[in-house]
Amino acid sequence: MNDQQRLELEAAAFRRLVEHLGKRTDVQNIDLMNLAGFCRNCLSKWYKAAADEHGVAISQDDAREAVYGMPYAEWKALYQKEASPEQAAAFAQGKAHD
Helix, strand or coil: CCHHHHHHHHHHHHHHHHHHHHHCCCCCHHHHHHHHCCCHHHHHHHHHHHHHHCCCCCCHHHHHHHHHCCCHHHHHHHHCCCCCHHHHHHHHHCCCCC
16 A cells, blocks of 8 residues: 555545444533543544644534534533533543543
8 A cells, every 4th residue: 555545545534433432422522531431522623633734724513524524612502511520520530531
């Protein structure tokens, strides 16, 4: 595999992950953080950081929209639920996420 093929495969996998998370609005960010140590917000921060590293001007809001598929405030209003006491406790006990 050459570098271009690797890059294309990695990009396709990222797009598939974002698409999958877009379909799984039932999975809350706190669930992702507690189980995997990252969430949709982390992905948007990584996206923004990659843009910055490549000299591509993009706002954090635009990066979030790329990951959430809509403005972040809209996603929160439609899908985000209050964390349960159990979720909050697990998050407090867990490792820091990026």
